[in-house]
Amino acid sequence: MTIRVEIIATGSELLHNKTKNTTTPFLVNQLIGLGYEIKRISTVDDGIEEITGAVCEALRRADLILLTGGLGATPDDVTREAVAEALSMPMEFRSDLWEEIQQYFDKRDLSTTPINMKQAYLPCGAYALHNPLGTAPGILIPYDEDVTIVVLPGPPGETREMFLHEVKPYLIKHYPPPASHKVCTFKICGCGETVVCERIKDVIREARESGIKCSFLSGPDEVQLILELSDPGDDNDNNELLKKLGDQIQTLLGPDLYGVNEETLMGKVGEMLIEKGFTVGVAESCTGGLVASYLTDVPGSSGYVRGGVVAYSSEAKEKVLGVSPDVLKDYGAVSPETAKEMARGVRELMNTSIGLSTTGLAGPQGGEPEIPVGTVYLGLSTSEGEELVRKIYYPKVGRLTLKTIAAKRALDFLRRYLINSSGVD
C-alpha cells in the first residue's frame, strides 16, 4: 500500500523560502527515502483560515500530513490553533511543557517572557515532540485511525533533529516502508540534459518498459537522472534490474558521471584525493573562496585540504602567489597563463601535490570584447610538473550563479584529472 503524504509549509516557511529554505527539501528527501509518495507540497499564508483550509483539503487525500512552521512564540505564529480548529480539537495548557521551556531558558541564563507561555499549549490529547534545539515542542496527532498529522517547527535545524529522533521512528513503526521501493540518482557534470538523454536513450527506453520512472533534473552546474522503482515484485529481480541499468548508464556516460545517490562532487574529489595520497591547495580569483568552501564542506577534508588563497587583487596574485608581473601585464589577470601561475603558486606556497586555480570575470562590470563577463580559466598544477588549463564561458547567468558554476567546474576539472592519475607510490 502506498502512503500518500502532503507537506504544508506555513507563512514563516514561505518567507524562509525567500532566503534559503532547507526544511522542505530535507523532509522530501527523508519521506522519499521511506518509500512514501509525496502527493503535494503546499505553502500557505500563516492565517488561521488558510492553514485550516489546507489541512481540511489534505485530510481528504493523504494518509500522512506534515506541517512546518508557525510554532514560534510571537503572535504571527498560529499553526497550533489552526490545526486544532481543522480537527475540531480543543487546546490545553501543558504544565510539563512549560517547565521544559523554562529550563531551556534557565540553562542559557535567559529569562522567559510571558509570550513564551503560548508554546506550552497543545491540541487536547496530542503527543508533544521534544525539541532539543529550541523552545517549540512539535505535535503528533493520530487522527481518526486513518490519518496522522505531524506539526514541526520552522527552523531547519529544529525540524531536522525532531524528525530524525521522534517522527521517523514513529513512522517506521506505524507506516512501514514498502520493501520494493528503490530510488537511484545518477549525477553528471560537464554536459547538458539533451546530450545525456540522447546518449543513454536505449537504457531509458528499457527502464520505462520495465515500469521504472525516469526523470531528469537540470541545474546550471549539473544534470541528475533519477530512476524510481515501485514494483512490488520480487526484490532480488528488482535489485538486479536496477544494477544492470546502472552499469549500462555508467559505461555510456564514462567520466561524465561523477557519482550516484548521496555522493557529492566535493565528497567524490575528497575520496579520490585520499585514495591517491594527494593534498590540494586552491588559488581563487573570481570564485572568491567558494572552491575552498565547497572542498571543506566535507567532514574530514582537513586531511587533504592544506589551504587556499583568495587573490582578489593583482598585488595578492603577485605577492602571495608569485604570479609574474610580466604575465599579468602581457596576458592579463583573466588568461590561461595567469591561471597556470596561480595554480603553481598555491601548490608551492601550501606545499601540496596539487594546486587548483580559478580566474575569470564574474561581472556585472568589467567585460571587454575579447574577454566578456562569464569567461573563466581553470588551472591545475601538480608536483610532477603537469600543468593544465581549461576555459569555460557562461554568459548572462549573473554573478552568483557564475561563481557557483565556476567553482563546481573547477572541482570537476580536478576530479577528471584524478581519474587518470596514478597517485602517490
Added chain:
Amino acid sequence: MTIRVEIIATGSELLHNKTKNTTTPFLVNQLIGLGYEIKRISTVDDGIEEITGAVCEALRRADLILLTGGLGATPDDVTREAVAEALSMPMEFRSDLWEEIQQYFDKRDLSTTPINMKQAYLPCGAYALHNPLGTAPGILIPYDEDVTIVVLPGPPGETREMFLHEVKPYLIKHYPPPASHKVCTFKICGCGETVVCERIKDVIREARESGIKCSFLSGPDEVQLILELSDPGDDNDNNELLKKLGDQIQTLLGPDLYGVNEETLMGKVGEMLIEKGFTVGVAESCTGGLVASYLTDVPGSSGYVRGGVVAYSSEAKEKVLGVSPDVLKDYGAVSPETAKEMARGVRELMNTSIGLSTTGLAGPQGGEPEIPVGTVYLGLSTSEGEELVRKIYYPKVGRLTLKTIAAKRALDFLRRYLINSSGVD
C-alpha cells in the same frame, strides 16, 4: 482589488528543491514586490493528471497562475500538455519556434535531436515567451478574460530572465500593482526572535492596531521582521506611518539592526568599507573560504577585498599567516590568541587596513571537553593596532550550518567594528 496568485511548481522543480530551489523564492519576491497576494504555492508530481488537477483547482481561486518546470525536451516533461488539457485547448506545432530552437543549437555548434521538436508545441492561441538562455519557450495564456496562466521553465536562470523581460511588463500593464501596498523588512543579526519581539513590542502593537501585518522570520544566522501594509487609504499617511514605525524600530534595536529590505550583511559591510576608505583581508580556518566568498558576492567588492587565506593546516597558519608556533602549541589552533595572530597575519600579508579571521571546530569530529564542536573564535586586527576577539558557540547545528553562522557572524563582527570606527582621514 487584490490580485490573487498561485504558483504551481512541477516535479522537476520538486527535485530541484532537494538541492537548491531558487526559482520559487525569486518569483515570490517579485510577485510580493508587485503588491499581489500569494495565496498558495504548490509543488506537484510531474504527471499529466497531477498537474491538470492542480491547475483546475487554482482556476477556481486565483487571478494569476504561474507554473514552473516541465518544459524540457525529455519525456518526463509534461507541463505543456497538462496545461492544455486543463484548459481544454488543443496543441499546435509552431514552425517559428522550431526555427529559433534550431538556431540556438547552431550557434553553439550543436545539433538538435528529434526530441527537441517537442519544445516547439504550444496550446493553440497561447503566446510564446522568448527564452534567451535555453531552448524551452515559456507560455502565456490569457484565459477566459478572468485568469492569466503563465508557464515558465524550471532552471532558475531561464525563469529569471523570462520573468523580468517578458512576464513582468505584461503583468504591470494588465494587473497594475496597487499603489498602497508596502512591505518593509528589518534585518537583525546577533540576537534571537523573542528578545527582538520583547524589545519592540510596543511598536508591534501600534503597527497591528494600524492594520499592519507583522511577521517574524528566524534563521540560524539572523532574524527578520516583516511589516506589510495593504491599506488602500491615503498614500502619504501610509508612508508617514511606516516611516515613523521604522524610525522607532531603528532606535530600539540600535546596532543589532543591520539593514532593511534588500540590504544584505555583505553589501552593508561593503558600503561601510568604501565609505571609510578601508580595505580588508580574511584569514579563515573553520569557515574554509566562506567569509571571502560572501564578501565577494557583492558586485564591486574588488574595490575593498584584497584577498584572503584559507589556512586549513597548522603549516599554512604558520608559514602563510605567520602565526607563531608557540601560540599554536600553547593555546591551540582554536583559541583567541590564534584568531588574533591570523587576523594580524592576513592584514600584513594582504597589506590591508583590516584583517578578519575565523578559527573553530566545525565537526563532526575533533571536539574536546574544553573546546567542544561548535566553538568559533573571530579575530579582527587593524592597521591602527587595534585587536579584537569574539567567541561564539553553536553546538549541534551541523557542519554546514556552523560554517554559515560563523561566516555571517564574522561579517557582523566587522560591521559592528565599522560602525564605531572613524575611518581613514
